[in-house]
Structure formats: structure tokens, C-alpha cells
Amino acid sequence: MEIAIRKATRLEYRPPKPKHIQTLINLTFHKPALIDEMLVTLARRGRENSWIIIYKVLIIVHTLIRQGNGDQTLSRLEKHTDVLSIQRLKEKASAYASIQNLHLYHDYLVDRVEAYRLCQIDYIKSTSKHQEGPLRHLPVAQGLLRETTVVQRQIGFCLSCKFQMDIGDNAINFNAYRLVVEDLLGLFQVVNEAVMNILEHYFTMTQTDARLALEIYKRFAQQTQEITEYLDNARKIQNELSISIPKLNHAPLSLASALEEYLNDDAYEHRRQSYIQEKQKEKRGSISNGKKSKTKKGKKEGTMNHYLNILSGQSTTQTAPIFPINTHLKRSTSMNINPTTNMMTSTLTMSPTSTGITGHSPTFNTNPFRFSTLPRQQQFSTDTPTSSSYSFDIHNNTRNPFLPSSSSSSSSSNRPLTMIQPQSTNPFGTAL
Incomplete structure (x- = not known):
């Protein structure tokens, strides 16, 4: 383990080699008890004053979260916060752009650990092309609005990672940027499903919850436009990133005025109760007609x-x-x-x-x-x-x-x- 970490964080203008990363990934699954020791070793390497070594430590931690035993890694990062520390980083004029990228990358990773602490789930790894994510059917009473807000905050930190790529050797920057783009795609799938769920339950919410839901929807519409622009820029260098960035489909973005007008209606509570009663009536009618398997x-x-x-x-x-x-x-x-x-x-x-x-x-x-x-x-x-x-x-x-x-x-x-x-x-x- 120590050998793999030392070789993966060599002082050279290249990202960590896949074979060393894979060794650490396997250890998180086969020997999860070693994750604490692994993070301590990475924190020790991160105390070097070289931006290259610190950058590689962050990339290794991010890769372990994405490809390794992510839940165990994130839960232990709450105790080993010094792994993500960049206090010893020294500014250098010759590598100013890369150091600025490193600061943005660090802020995003810190927020990702905080999001896991708040929700106790890594929504990025919970996404799948074969099935819907957990926020698609999460009830409002169980934290749908609160957790959607956390995901949107993660998206905000992702969008702030606007790396400068017009510099010399971009190999390390490309590696970090690719991981951020992959996270952003996963986060967008999560928030898209969450907003669809919110729209389906909008008329059963209390006025307080509906007001928060409207804020979430407006933020979703704004972030969707920003994500589209962000991915358009990333698509220009997707060959260098070695990924394929798809076009996005999403929930409608032009409902804010209609939702707000309904929310501000003086008869909001009356219409809400009428809607709930109508739903219950339809449900009882379906059961009485033998349509339980609808x-x-x-x-x-x-x-x-x-x-x-x-x-x-x-x-x-x-x-x-x-x-x-x-x-x-x-x-x-x-x-x-x-x-x-x-x-x-x-x-x-x-x-x-x-x-x-x-x-x-x-x-x-x-x-x-x-x-x-x-x-x-x-x-x-x-x-x-x-x-x-x-x-x-x-x-x-x-x-x-x-x-x-x-x-x-x-x-x-x-x-x-x-x-x-x-x-x-x-x-x-x-x-x-």
C-alpha cells in the first residue's frame, strides 16, 4: 500500500498511473480496515509543499470515492479531514493556472464529503442507467426537498471548477477535470429525477414546502442552462478527456411563473385539499373496481x-x-x-x-x-x-x-x- 501511494504521487508532470490506483481501489474492497491507514499515508504525502504531489493526492482520494469502496472512504474522510488540506501549498508563478485549478478542485471535494455527512448517501454512485435513483420516489416527508438542495449545492461547486487548460502540460489537469465532469453528469441525473418527483407532488405540499419547491425549481432551471454550457465547453476536449459527453434531456424549464401563480393564490389551501380528496377518491374507486394491480x-x-x-x-x-x-x-x-x-x-x-x-x-x-x-x-x-x-x-x-x-x-x-x-x-x- 505505501509503495503504491508513493509511486502514485511521484514528483512528475503525469497523473497517477492506473496500476497504482487500481491497487489502492482493490484494497478498499478486500481490506476496508486499511482505509484509515491509507488516508493517513495520503495525508502525510499531502504535507509536501509541491503542488504536483498535493494535486495527485486529491485525485487519488476522488478516484477511491468514485471507483473504490466509496461509502467507507467518505465516512472515514470525515475523521481524516487533513487528507484534503492544502494549507502547505505554496503559490508559484510558473504554475499559477494549475494551482488555481487545484484550489477549485479542493473546494469541490470538501463539499462532496460534507454532502455525504448530511445525507449519508453518495447520490453520484447511486445513479444507474438501468434503474431510477433514490430521489425519484423519495417522499417529501422523508427529506426530498432538503436532499435535493444538497445535491444542487454540489452542482454549484462542480460548475465552479472551470479549469484553465491553455497551459503547458495538462495531463494532471485533464485527469481531475474528467472526474469532475463525470460527477456532474451523475449529479444532473439525480437532480433531474428529484425535480420530476417534486413536480408530481407539488399540489399536495403545504404552502411552506411548495415555496421551497419553487425555489428549487427556479435553481434547477438556472443550473440546467449553466450545465449545458459547461458540458459544451468540456465536449470540445472530450478526446483528451477520454470520455463521451452526451446531450442532456431534462424536465421542462418554463413552469416557474405558472407554479408561482398557483402558490400565491388565496385559495391555495382549499385547492390543495380538493386535490388530495380527489386523489383519494380515485384510489378508492380503483380498489373497488378490482384494479389493485394498476x-x-x-x-x-x-x-x-x-x-x-x-x-x-x-x-x-x-x-x-x-x-x-x-x-x-x-x-x-x-x-x-x-x-x-x-x-x-x-x-x-x-x-x-x-x-x-x-x-x-x-x-x-x-x-x-x-x-x-x-x-x-x-x-x-x-x-x-x-x-x-x-x-x-x-x-x-x-x-x-x-x-x-x-x-x-x-x-x-x-x-x-x-x-x-x-x-x-x-x-x-x-x-x-
Whole structure:
């Protein structure tokens, strides 16, 4: 262990060698009792006044958190805070840019340890491309708003790591920057799922919680724009970073004014209680009809339909959402309209215009941040007026939001409407 640490923190302009890092990673799993000794040794190396050695110590600690036994490492870092200390760091004019990067990197790692202390979970490692994260279904009463705020603070420290790369040997800076970018992608997935959960429960919150939720949403909208810009800059050097940075899909960003208007309504508590009673009534009705096995899709869409109607001030029989529809994600379906009645074979009623199609959204889907339900193309058949039909093609969407979609269409007037399957909340599609 000591040999691996000493070789991984050599005084040279190169990042720690993977074989030495891997030795330490394996020890965190096979001999977790050695983590304390490992951190003590790293702290001893960090007392050197060389910025290169201190930088490498921080990189090793960060790598152990990400790839090693992260929970054990983070819990022990609370006792060995001197591992991340940079008090002995001396400023040098010849390495000013790298030292500034090191300070930003240090501040982020300190906050990551603090976030673990507050939440007792590493949300970055809890993300997965195969399943939703813990904040996706965490109840408000169990700390959803508080922990989302902690994650957003971590994102803020991540975004502050704007490293200077126009300097000589960037190998060490690239190594640290890559770890920060990977953390940022994981944190964005976590906060994106948390915001979707908050929106789904917004109308059942007390006014105090709803006010905090609104602040979280506004911060989310601002940070999403900053994250997009940050990743655009990182994408320019992704070859040097040896990672692939995907495009992001996210919850809608333009709901703040509508949510705030609803929050400031004098009848907020009355509407909240009415909404809760309606939900309970629907739940009892489902149980009495023998629908205990109702899918999550049906439950979530029913909830979304109801709070969209409440926010728009409409009755529960109306289904036109006031929220803008996210057109980044699309599903496939086939719709046929009888031109003599201007009615579809399903419950959706639409009328063609010169610029597109307007009308009510289908009752089975008004979730504004899953996929669009509006047809993308309008094709008029060349049949006689009595038998002509309008055929609309909506492209299929794969579960991976970064792969191109394939199109499917149907011209049969008797073909039933294809039911839309629930959309993954994973904003990246693939894990890093």
C-alpha cells in the first residue's frame, strides 16, 4: 500500500498511473480496515509543499470515492479531514493556472464529503442507467426537498471548477477535470429525477414546502442552462478527456411563473385539499373496481392530468395542459381521422390547419416532460372526399435519448391507437 501511494504521487508532470490506483481501489474492497491507514499515508504525502504531489493526492482520494469502496472512504474522510488540506501549498508563478485549478478542485471535494455527512448517501454512485435513483420516489416527508438542495449545492461547486487548460502540460489537469465532469453528469441525473418527483407532488405540499419547491425549481432551471454550457465547453476536449459527453434531456424549464401563480393564490389551501380528496377518491374507486394491480404509468399520468388541470384553473374533464410540451422525446403512434366528422377513431379530436394541428391532447398522456403527443407530420390522401383520411406519423423513440429515432406509420383506418409506454427518466441513456 505505501509503495503504491508513493509511486502514485511521484514528483512528475503525469497523473497517477492506473496500476497504482487500481491497487489502492482493490484494497478498499478486500481490506476496508486499511482505509484509515491509507488516508493517513495520503495525508502525510499531502504535507509536501509541491503542488504536483498535493494535486495527485486529491485525485487519488476522488478516484477511491468514485471507483473504490466509496461509502467507507467518505465516512472515514470525515475523521481524516487533513487528507484534503492544502494549507502547505505554496503559490508559484510558473504554475499559477494549475494551482488555481487545484484550489477549485479542493473546494469541490470538501463539499462532496460534507454532502455525504448530511445525507449519508453518495447520490453520484447511486445513479444507474438501468434503474431510477433514490430521489425519484423519495417522499417529501422523508427529506426530498432538503436532499435535493444538497445535491444542487454540489452542482454549484462542480460548475465552479472551470479549469484553465491553455497551459503547458495538462495531463494532471485533464485527469481531475474528467472526474469532475463525470460527477456532474451523475449529479444532473439525480437532480433531474428529484425535480420530476417534486413536480408530481407539488399540489399536495403545504404552502411552506411548495415555496421551497419553487425555489428549487427556479435553481434547477438556472443550473440546467449553466450545465449545458459547461458540458459544451468540456465536449470540445472530450478526446483528451477520454470520455463521451452526451446531450442532456431534462424536465421542462418554463413552469416557474405558472407554479408561482398557483402558490400565491388565496385559495391555495382549499385547492390543495380538493386535490388530495380527489386523489383519494380515485384510489378508492380503483380498489373497488378490482384494479389493485394498476401500472405505475396509469397512476402517474392520472396524477399529472389532475394537477395540470388544477394549475390551469380548468375542470377535471378538460385535458389540455398549460405546460409546454417537451418535444425532445417522442413516441410512435398512428392516428386516423374521419374527414366527414373530423373525429379520430380514439377519443382525440383534432382539426387540420395551415400550420399544423390544434386541439385537445389525448387523455391518456398529458405529462409535459415525457414525450410529445402532437403529430409531427400531416399527410392528406388523394382519395375522394368521402373516403379520404388524414394520416399522421409520429416517430418511435428508443429508450436511449441519444440514438436516432425510427419512424413507423399506419394508414389503416381501423387500426387501434397504439398505447404509449412509460418513458425512462434517465437523462443520459448510457452510464459513463
